[in-house]
Amino acid sequence: xxxxxxxxxSGALTRSLKRFQHGSxxxxxxxQSLPPNLVLYGISKEQFEPESQQEEVKSPGPETPIIRKxxxxxxxxxxxxxxxxxxxxxxxQQRQVSAQLxxxxxxxxxxxDILHEVxxxxxxxxxxxxxxxxxxxxxxxxxxxxxxxxxxGRVRQGSRAGxxxxxxxxxxxxxGPVSLYYKPADDVILKGLxxxxxxxxxxxxxxxxxxVEIPEADTNFFNDVINSxxxxxxxxxxxHAENDFPQNLSEIVSNSRTLSLMPASALNVWSMLKHDKLIxxxxxxxxLETKILWHMNRYPWLGKPHNFYKDMPGKxxxxxxxEQYLAEQQRESDENVxx
Amino acid sequence: MLLxxxxxxxxxxxxxxxxxxxxxxxxxxxxxxxxxxWIRRLLPPSIIPKPPLHSNYPTPSGWSPPTETSxxxxxxxxxxxxxEFPVYEIxxxxxxxxTHIRKIEGDIWAFERDLIGIIHPYLDFDPATRVHEVAGIxxxxxxxxxxxxxxxxxxxx
Numbered sequence: 001x002x003x004x005x006x007x008x009x010s011g012a013l014t015r016s017l018k019r020f021q022h023g024s025x026x027x028x029x030x031x032q033s034l035p036p037n038l039v040l041y042g043i044s045k046e047q048f049e050p051e052s053q054q055e056e057v058k059s060p061g062p063e064t065p066i067i068r069k070x071x072x073x074x075x076x077x078x079x080x081x082x083x084x085x086x087x088x089x090x091x092x093q094q095r096q097v098s099a100q101l102x103x104x105x106x107x108x109x110x111x112x113d114i115l116h117e118v119x120x121x122x123x124x125x126x127x128x129x130x131x132x133x134x135x136x137x138x139x140x141x142x143x144x145x146x147x148x149x150x151x152x153g154r155v156r157q158g159s160r161a162g163x164x165x166x167x168x169x170x171x172x173x174x175x176g177p178v179s180l181y182y183k184p185a186d187d188v189i190l191k192g193l194x195x196x197x198x199x200x201x202x203x204x205x206x207x208x209x210x211x212v213e214i215p216e217a218d219t220n221f222f223n224d225v226i227n228s229x230x231x232x233x234x235x236x237x238x239x240h241a242e243n244d245f246p247q248n249l250s251e252i253v254s255n256s257r258t259l260s261l262m263p264a265s266a267l268n269v270w271s272m273l274k275h276d277k278l279i280x281x282x283x284x285x286x287x288l289e290t291k292i293l294w295h296m297n298r299y300p301w302l303g304k305p306h307n308f309y310k311d312m313p314g315k316x317x318x319x320x321x322x323e324q325y326l327a328e329q330q331r332e333s334d335e336n337v338x339x
Numbered sequence: 340m341l342l343x344x345x346x347x348x349x350x351x352x353x354x355x356x357x358x359x360x361x362x363x364x365x366x367x368x369x370x371x372x373x374x375x376x377w378i379r380r381l382l383p384p385s386i387i388p389k390p391p392l393h394s395n396y397p398t399p400s401g402w403s404p405p406t407e408t409s410x411x412x413x414x415x416x417x418x419x420x421x422x423e424f425p426v427y428e429i430x431x432x433x434x435x436x437x438t439h440i441r442k443i444e445g446d447i448w449a450f451e452r453d454l455i456g457i458i459h460p461y462l463d464f465d466p467a468t469r470v471h472e473v474a475g476i477x478x479x480x481x482x483x484x485x486x487x488x489x490x491x492x493x494x495x496x
Contacts, residue, residue, distance in 0.1 A: 075417060076405065076407070076409070076410065077409070077410060077415040077417070077444070109444070109475065111473065111474070113473070294385070294386065296420065297386060297387055297420050298385045298386055298387065298420075299383075299384070299385055299386075299387055302383060308382055308383070309382065309383055309384060309385035310379060310382040310383070310384060310385075311384050311385055311386050312385055329388075333389070336391060336392040
């Protein structure tokens with residue numbers, strides 16, 4: 001059986017995948033034509049109806065100014081992904097400046113099985129099995145011998161609570177609350193995060209914003225901002241950098257059921273899939289990329305605790321030593337380059 | 340100042356000893372972070388370092404860095420985080436060997452065709468290969484790690 005033929009059936013899909021993987025073009029939902037036999041339900045159908053079809057969204061070209069470049073090293077076969085940078089200070093959607101996103105994080109190979117695994121882990125790792133059955137000693141009865149040892153003709157019995165008896169104790173039953181905690185490999189969880197970010201970007205659900213804070217805590221202004229971007233019927237997940245809490249936005253988000261606000265350290269697959277749109281500020285991208293790339297390129301942990309490394313990103317205690325070590329590394333790499 | 344302190348010799352035995360402590364008022368002291376350098380040398384790094392630049396490749400161990408020629412092919416095989424080729428050989432308990440090639444991006448079927456072309460001279464029969472499109476892995480029955488690694492090095496991956 002020639003599996004190659006099956007792989008080549010959907011030519012448009014493989015071609016787009018190739019372009020996506022080779023990083024030459026951002027494949028998003030808006031610049032791809034849907035197959036005519038695709039059946040859609042619910043809100044997706046309204047969005048893709050021909051009457052309400054929006055104008056084709058153009059990706060940022062080579063002329064648009066790039067206000068944020070990738071910090072980490074980019075592999076040779078991939079190029080950074082450019083996205084529009086919006087601004088919540090304007091009611092109208094802004095498509096004037098762009099930012100670069102790292103291809104290993106926002107252009108990861110979309111492994112749906114890993115995404116599903118991580119999402120299910122987030123649902124299940126807190127589960128506790130509370131079933132508990134009583135043993136013969138815990139029934140609260142049965143110390144008395146039911147009939148004498150000999151002479152009755154019946155089987156010798158010591159109590160009416162044994163496992164062989166009706167309504168007796170259970171010998172090897174479930175015993176008390178049992179934690180169903182488990183953790184997949186670190187790499188799996190990391191990949192899940194990158195795949196979720198990729199999926200959000202490719203499906204036009206990622207909005208990069210210069211600053212997630214809004215100028216005033218005015219619900220009307222906020223609703224205008226949301227409506228002009230056609231996000232009124234979408235659940236939105238706003239992220240903010242660690243030390244950059246948006247006060248005005250938090251007041252509006254606390255009054256809403258469909259809006260959420262989280263710091264960068266709380267970014268997780270479940271929340272990203274649960275909300276329709278993900279909004280990231282530029283201030284958060286540096287930290288996010290540094291930390292994810294560090295996890296991808298670090299040694300395995302040397303036992304536990306694993307907090308004595310001299311070059312962990314964001315480590316407070318050894319900051320002085322960290323800076324010195326990183327400065328040394330920079331000097332060595334500069335020497336190498338000059339040679 | 341003389342203090343009486345309980346000293347624990349082992350789990351069951353303790354004794355009282357006298358300890359001379361300094362009077363904290365009016366004693367000058369300095370804090371020096373210079374001594375910490377002796378500890379910093381021992382702390383392990385977490386980031387895998389980049390290989391240093393050599394004047395000639397391959398290095399005495401046989402390692403060479405990736406080159407630009409790898410971008411001409413329809414597929415790309417990236418290096419592992421340790422800057423090695425993602426080619427692994429396993430030996431089963433019944434003596435069979437298998438070779439896995441991971442981290443394949445792009446047209447994986449084109450890579451499989453090229454792989455069969457490389458391995459054909461070493462076998463009298465068609466090589467048994469498995470292509471795992473989703474994970475980007477190609478497996479071959481037999482131990483061809485050296486041959487495949489040489490091919491990848493030639494192509495500049």
